[in-house]
Every structure is written in structure tokens, then in C-alpha cells.
Amino acid sequence: MQAALDLFGERGFERTTVVEIAERAGLTERTFFRYFADKREVLFAGASMLQDVVVQAVVDAPHSATPLDAAVAGIEAASAVLQDGRELSRRRQAVINANRELQERELIKLAALGTAIADALRRRGVKDPSASLSAEMAIAVFKISFGRWVSQSGQRELRSIIRASLNELKGVATS
Amino acid sequence: MQAALDLFGERGFERTTVVEIAERAGLTERTFFRYFADKREVLFAGASMLQDVVVQAVVDAPHSATPLDAAVAGIEAASAVLQDGRELSRRRQAVINANRELQERELIKLAALGTAIADALRRRGVKDPSASLSAEMAIAVFKISFGRWVSQSGQRELRSIIRASLNELKGVATS
């Protein structure tokens, strides 16, 4: 994963071959493909762990929380995990933003996160389409907040950006 | 496009080669790749036309419309285009739902549609993050409504499903 991120940063994703990644990591191409289903996946290995954190937080949200607030509690938990690695997130995001295939992979990971959140909400007794809609809104908040967080120059915390975006969303939906 | 959809339906996306698609269409593989950037794209050729329709409808929405309502006016315009081809949409969606790579492509097309809607909203004078959030919410409404429309057995119109989903979303955001 380290070798891949470095190489993608140096030459770009397309101009880096899997053989080069494997060589830098001291392995062979075949071994790379035993750990990662494809070349893109090497940048998204942490996603499933993050998803577990999110789902747990949704399940653990206070009983009084609305579906949307419970869903956003999930992505706030994710933000706590990411908060300390902003430089890493930034390098990674720069690579993703420079390549369309990687953006596709990022989107399907976010979509999977959304369905996981919707499932967790249903376990809380939330019915459809409220569960799906709340999950989609939480993902929208996360996408926009994360984008602002990695591109800003200041030190504002991801959590506070998420809170602000959520309030904006509520305002936009009611106006 | 016809040959590809048929073959994907018969054998599945992965077990269909581009050579086979080209042969059935009476062409060569090389010519296929002159019309479609990659094998997946053959299923998404109509997306850019649909995007134009959506953007136009957002721009043309009444001055009094809120950002969210203007954005949803865009996807309602798209629904009018799709309404008459439900069988086609259904066959196409079955192929997409059976393959992860195609889902990725679908998601990035929807994301592109979202940024196009956000741009159109900004042209209406809507500021960020309202523009982005309204666009994301409209896309969420579309995803959920379209999914219900293609999977339902009845004849309920896509437009009416969109209206209902939008009302649900507004309720979820305010509760």
C-alpha cells in the first residue's frame, strides 16, 4: 500500500504498473494480486474497517436520535478515525482526483457505506424509504465535508465541518 | 449498443467479449473502440443527452423555486425521457445490477450529473454549499425513485414516485 501510494504520487496511477508496485514492495506481481483484487483496490484497503466503525456508531446512537442524526453519527465516527491522518488523506485524495477509474472505485465504496448505514438504520426500526434516504443524505454530507476538509488550508476539524454541512442540508431541505 | 445489451443479457457482462459484440453488430473490435471508450461505456451512451435535458430543466425552473425544487425539476425532466422505455430500462438495469464494474460506471455518471446540476444551480445564483447539497439530494431522490420504478410490478409513473420520495426526504430532514 505504501509503495503504491508513493508511485501513484510520483508518476500517476496510469503510468504505474503493478509490476513496479510489487518490485518496490519486494514482492512479485502475482503476490500483489493475492492481496488486492485489482490495481485500484490497493488504495481502498482500509474502507471495510471504516465501514465497521460507521455501522457500529449508527447502531449505538441514542434511541432518541432521528434516523438522519443516527446516520450522521456514523460518519462522525468515521471522521474521528480520519482526523489524525489529514496529510495521508490529502495525498491519497490527490491521486484519486487525478484519475477517473479511482473515482469510480471511491464512489462504489461510498455507495456500499450508504447501504450499510441504511441496513443499520433498519435494525433500529427505521422503515424504507426513510432509511435509504437518511443514509444517502449522510453520505452526501460526508462527501461534501470531506472534500472541504482535505482542500482547506486551515486546521478546522472534520467533525465541525460535518456538523455545519448537516445544518446546511436541513436548511436546504426545509426552505 | 443493441448487440451489447442482448449479449450481456444472455451471457452476462464478464462472459461477453468485445469481439463477440462487434461480430454480432457486423463490425470489428477496433471499430467498437472508436465509438466507445471502453466495454462498459456501451451501456451508458445516452447519459450525456440525459444530462443536457436535466441541466436545461434546472436552468428553466421558475424563479420562485427553491434550490432543491429546481434540482428535482431537473430529474423530473429526465424521468419524462425515461418513462416510455421502462422495459429497456429494466433490462439494462438488470445487467448493471449483476456486475460491479458496471455499477461503478453508473455511479460516476450519476456523480457527473450531480455536479452538472450543482453548476446549473450556481448559474441561478445559488451559493455553495447549498448548490452542492441540493444537487446531491436530488441525485439521492433519483437513485431511490428509479430503483423503485424499475423493480415495481405496477404501472406507477416515475414522476409520481419522485414526488413522493422528495416529500419523504423533506420529512426526514426536518424531523
Add this chain to the structure above:
DNA sequence: GGGCGGATGTCAGTTACTGCCATGACTATA
């Protein structure tokens, strides 16, 4: 010392995709 399971290496094969050049059909113009 001898098996045993798991991680790794090797190698051949398929397929998506690209660049380059050739060819044939159609069109505008002298």
C-alpha cells in the same frame, strides 16, 4: 528427521485497450 500448511514464486494464457498504417467509399472541385 519428516511431513504439513500457508505464503510466495513462476509461467502461460486471456482479454481489454491503443497506436499505426492500409484500404475503400464518398464528395468536392477542376
Add this chain to the structure above:
DNA sequence: TATAGTCATGGCAGTAACTGACATCCGCCC
């Protein structure tokens, strides 16, 4: 009618992602 130019297509060779089958090696247990 002849010629030149443009455009769609074909042919072909090459790269790189990915896969399956088999060999090997290393740590470990008996």
C-alpha cells in the same frame, strides 16, 4: 471524368491487467 481529400473501417502488433495451475520454500509440530 479525373483527382484529391476526408472519413469510416479493417488489420495487426503491442502493452498491461488479471487468472489458473503448479512448484517451491519457510516455519512449525510431532
